[in-house]
Amino acid sequence: MGQSYNVAVIGAGAAGLVTARELQREGHRVTVFEKANKVGGTWLYDSRVESDLLGLDPNREIVHSSLYKSLRTNLPRQVMSFLDYPFVKRESGDRRPFPGHEEVLRFLQDFARDFGLMELIRFGHEVIRVELVDEVSHEWVVESRTRETESRWESKEEVFEAVVICNGKHTEPKVAEFPGRDTWPGLQMHSHNYRTPEQFENKIVVLIGNGPSATDLLKEISPLAKQVHLAFRGSDIMLINLKNYDNAWPHSPIECAHEDGKVVFQDGSIVEAEVIIHCTGYRFHLPFLKSNGIVTVDDNRVGPLYKHIFPPSLAPWLSFVGLNYRALVFRVLDLQAIWVAKVLSGKVKLRTQEAMAASVEEYYEQMEKAGLPKYHTHSLQNDEGEYVSWLAAQSDIRPPKSWEEITFFSFVKGIFRHGENFRDTWDVDKWIQEIESSD
Numbered sequence: 001m002g003q004s005y006n007v008a009v010i011g012a013g014a015a016g017l018v019t020a021r022e023l024q025r026e027g028h029r030v031t032v033f034e035k036a037n038k039v040g041g042t043w044l045y046d047s048r049v050e051s052d053l054l055g056l057d058p059n060r061e062i063v064h065s066s067l068y069k070s071l072r073t074n075l076p077r078q079v080m081s082f083l084d085y086p087f088v089k090r091e092s093g094d095r096r097p098f099p100g101h102e103e104v105l106r107f108l109q110d111f112a113r114d115f116g117l118m119e120l121i122r123f124g125h126e127v128i129r130v131e132l133v134d135e136v137s138h139e140w141v142v143e144s145r146t147r148e149t150e151s152r153w154e155s156k157e158e159v160f161e162a163v164v165i166c167n168g169k170h171t172e173p174k175v176a177e178f179p180g181r182d183t184w185p186g187l188q189m190h191s192h193n194y195r196t197p198e199q200f201e202n203k204i205v206v207l208i209g210n211g212p213s214a215t216d217l218l219k220e221i222s223p224l225a226k227q228v229h230l231a232f233r234g235s236d237i238m239l240i241n242l243k244n245y246d247n248a249w250p251h252s253p254i255e256c257a258h259e260d261g262k263v264v265f266q267d268g269s270i271v272e273a274e275v276i277i278h279c280t281g282y283r284f285h286l287p288f289l290k291s292n293g294i295v296t297v298d299d300n301r302v303g304p305l306y307k308h309i310f311p312p313s314l315a316p317w318l319s320f321v322g323l324n325y326r327a328l329v330f331r332v333l334d335l336q337a338i339w340v341a342k343v344l345s346g347k348v349k350l351r352t353q354e355a356m357a358a359s360v361e362e363y364y365e366q367m368e369k370a371g372l373p374k375y376h377t378h379s380l381q382n383d384e385g386e387y388v389s390w391l392a393a394q395s396d397i398r399p400p401k402s403w404e405e406i407t408f409f410s411f412v413k414g415i416f417r418h419g420e421n422f423r424d425t426w427d428v429d430k431w432i433q434e435i436e437s438s439d
């Protein structure tokens with residue numbers, strides 16, 4: 001048995017749950033703070049939307065999940081499994097290879113129950129402050145609040161030896177900037193606050209973006225709307241073939257918007273729109289972390305972090321699980337959680353603070369040389385395989401050979417091959433079986 005610490009985990013989504021399990025397996029004492037009343041995070045569908053649909057008002061009441069009602073996964077269930085806990089098809093469940101969101105929630109609920117995690121979770125506890133009080137004994141104050149009545153909150157401070165932050169990254173909207181945005185008279189919202197298409201019936205809608213949300217929303221809105229105009233950078237590849245839609249058109253990004261309702265695109269085209277939906281992604285948000293400027297969020301780079309997890313000067317007492325994207329997220333979360341738990345128990349050694357800081361600097365320099373902006377820091381688009389193998393090796397895990405071939409990028413390629421209806425036209429089970437049979 002290694003060292004055992006009193007560890008706080010913030011969040012009971014996929015990242016927090018798998019982190020709690022690994023910490024518990026390593027013999028740590030775990031308390032999970034979860035502001036919602038259930039596990040699941042993103043996968044806990046919430047029909048409510050925020051009072052400020054663009055998400056710009058810092059005082060708005062936050063709705064955590066960004067799911068829309070009809071959402072199905074864009075990755076097959078096999079790669080949304082944990083290493084030793086497969087996301088299997090249940091007799092009475094949604095057996096489609098790309099299931100609806102309810103099925104993912106059920107999987108996470110089962111996971112929490114099967115590993116006895118529910119007893120570790122303090123539901124309805126929102127963390128409002130995480131602060132290092134003593135560097136030598138690495139004591140952290142975690143202040144959380146619970147709602148007593150509609151307008152009254154009760155807060156409480158507790159001390160932990162280590163904190164793992166798993167608060168998610170798909171809640172704080174990133175919004176497109178263009179002149180006239182704030183005085184344009186129509187309805188604007190971020191896809192975070194989109195749930196169902198009915199309110200767009202007969203409307204002229206502009207969708208900004210070209211990622212999975214913009215594609216799904218276009219498919220769902222266009223049968224009801226009068227017109228849909230998609231604004232995106234010309235360099236972006238399109239998953240959707242707009243030729244299949246007789247009321248949808250592509251445009252370049254928005255140049256400006258006018259008080260008379262006109263939206264002008266950079267290619268000179270103009271539409272008189274009624275709705276603009278920003279499908280423009282999300283920002284990392286750590287309002288509770290007081291680290292004396294050691295960890296900052298700069299242009300969506302959370303840093304400095306060694307391997308996206310440990311701030312070198314606070315390691316291993318502060319860590320992050322779940323910052324990466326453009327990856328098979330569940331697999332990455334699992335490996336990150338295993339590593340954090342083993343580093344804390346002392347079974348796996350970290351490099352020195354100086355060596356970790358140098359590695360972070362080197363990574364930033366490589367990004368700069370490659371012309372990559374800071375906001376790409378936690379994307380694993382170009383090095384998922386390498387990162388996953390490195391993480392696995394730290395904890396002495398030998399991944400199956402098929403992992404080299406089954407990556408996020410291989411799914412992106414498959415999705416493009418099968419087009420916008422890939423969820424129903426791609427026999428992904430067969431594709432995965434063929435690759436796995438070569439293991």
Ligand code: FAD
Binds near residue numbers: 015
């Ligand atoms: P979350 O699920 O966001 O969980 C964070 C938890 O922390 C939440 O429960 C939240 O309430 C809690 N929390 C936050 N702040 C606090 C606080 N201050 N105090 C206490 N608790 C707090 N991934 C896939 O693998 N496949 C897909 O098909 C897929 N589709 C997606 C579709 C959409 C629209 C979105 C937005 C994401 C999708 N993802 C998908 C990515 C998804 O985010 C991950 O699958 C995964 O759910 C991330 O888990 P997480 O635990 O990091 O974050």
